[in-house]
Structure formats: structure tokens, C-alpha cells
Amino acid sequence: MPTQSHLHTPIHLAMLVLLAISLVASGWQPYDRATWLMEVAPVLIAIPILWFTRRSFPLTELLYWCIFFHALVLILGGAYTYARVPLGFMLQDWFELSRNPYDKIGHFFQGFVPALVAREILLRKEIVRGRTMMAFIVLCIVLAISATYELIEWAAALALGQGADEFLGTQGDPWDTQSDMFLALIGGIAALVLFARWHDTQLQKIPSFP
Numbered sequence: 001m002p003t004q005s006h007l008h009t010p011i012h013l014a015m016l017v018l019l020a021i022s023l024v025a026s027g028w029q030p031y032d033r034a035t036w037l038m039e040v041a042p043v044l045i046a047i048p049i050l051w052f053t054r055r056s057f058p059l060t061e062l063l064y065w066c067i068f069f070h071a072l073v074l075i076l077g078g079a080y081t082y083a084r085v086p087l088g089f090m091l092q093d094w095f096e097l098s099r100n101p102y103d104k105i106g107h108f109f110q111g112f113v114p115a116l117v118a119r120e121i122l123l124r125k126e127i128v129r130g131r132t133m134m135a136f137i138v139l140c141i142v143l144a145i146s147a148t149y150e151l152i153e154w155a156a157a158l159a160l161g162q163g164a165d166e167f168l169g170t171q172g173d174p175w176d177t178q179s180d181m182f183l184a185l186i187g188g189i190a191a192l193v194l195f196a197r198w199h200d201t202q203l204q205k206i207p208s209f210p
Contacts (some may be wrong), residue, residue: 016066018045020133022072026079039078040158043071060202063116070113073106082106107180111142111187116199123203135192143186146181
């Protein structure tokens with residue numbers, strides 16, 4: 001059975017409270033209500049799943065923290081819309097960019113965090129063996145998730161017409177879809193290269209890990 005440290009520590013509860021406060025604050029007067037709902041939808045889906053699986057399948061501390069920061073990125077983007085996040089304008093000025101790059105941060109995390117989620121599930125369930133095959137499968141999953149999200153954006157554009165502009169956040173870039181997927185791929189690679197060893201150490205702390 002999982003130890004108490006993997007179920008609901010004060011840190012986990014603090015994360016949950018901070019996410020709840022952030023969701024309320026971002027949804028109080030967002031720039032566009034429909035866009036806010038679509039942007040924070042992954043958070044609204046993930047939190048109940050993580051809560052109800054905290055006993056049967058507790059995650060590593062590393063993964064909980066990554067999911068937490070990814071959720072904050074989504075929540076902030078939902079409040080302002082990605083093309084209007086103040087942090088993005090600061091980065092645009094600092095690096096003399098032609099557009100607000102905050103959505104690219106979001107897509108980087110869209111690859112980084114799912115890569116660790118997929119890696120953890122595949123390792124703990126003993127679905128894939130071998131580092132090379134693991135990296136290949138994880139990156140395939142990352143690209144599949146990114147492509148699915150782009151299809152959702154396409155569906156939103158067809159359904160809402162001009163009303164989907166804030167959700168799409170292309171800012172006039174004809175290659176926005178391709179660059180979004182590329183950033184997700186970079187995020188997935190970064191997660192595997194920079195965090196694989198740390199992730200392995202974290203996994204060893206889970207009693208149920210084979």
C-alpha cells in the first residue's frame with residue numbers, strides 16, 4: 001500500500017488550495033469567458049482525477065510539482081488569453097520578438113509534463129522496457145497529445161468562427177500550429193534529458209514500484 005507521504009501531505013493540500021484560489025481569481029473577470037473555460041478545462045479535468053487516484057496510484061513528488069506549475073500556466077493564459085498575458089509582453093520586449101510568446105511557453109509545458117506523466121505510467125505498469133524505446137514511445141505520446149489539442153483548436157474555430165480567435169492565439173502566424181507542436185516536442189525532449197535520472201530516483205520512493 002502507498003505510504004501516507006504519497007497520499008495527501010500538507011504540501012499537496014497547499015497546492016490544491018493555491019490552484020483553487022488561482023482558478024477563482026482568473027475566472028472572476030477573465031478577458032473572455034468562453035476562452036477562459038476552454039483554456040482551464042484541462043485543469044478542471046486533471047484535479048478530480050488526481051484526487052480520486054491519490055490512493056490507488058499516487059504520483060511522484062516531481063510529477064505533482066510539474067503538474068502544479070503547468071496548471072498555473074494554463075490558468076494565467078485563461079485569465080488574459082495567451083496573446084495578452086503581461087509576462088509574454090515582457091518577454092517580447094526583452095528578446096525583441098514580433099509577437100507575445102506566452103502561448104509557446106504553454107505548448108512547451110504541454111510536451112514537458114505529459115512526457116513525465118507518460119514515462120511514469122509506462123515504467124510503473126511495466127509496459128515498455130529499454131531506454132531508447134521508452135524515449136521513442138514517450139515522444140510519440142507527446143506529439144499525439146499536441147496534435148489532438150490542435151485538432152480541438154481547429155474544431156473550436158469551425159464551431160465558433162471569429163469567436164475562437166482568442167482561444168487559437170495565432171496572432172497572425174500562418175505556422176502557429178507547426179511551431180506549437182515543435183515546442184511540445186522540445187518540451188518532451190527536455191523532460192527526458194534533464195529529468196529522467198531525478199524521475200527514476202523519485203520512482204524508487206514509491207512502495208508499489210517494481
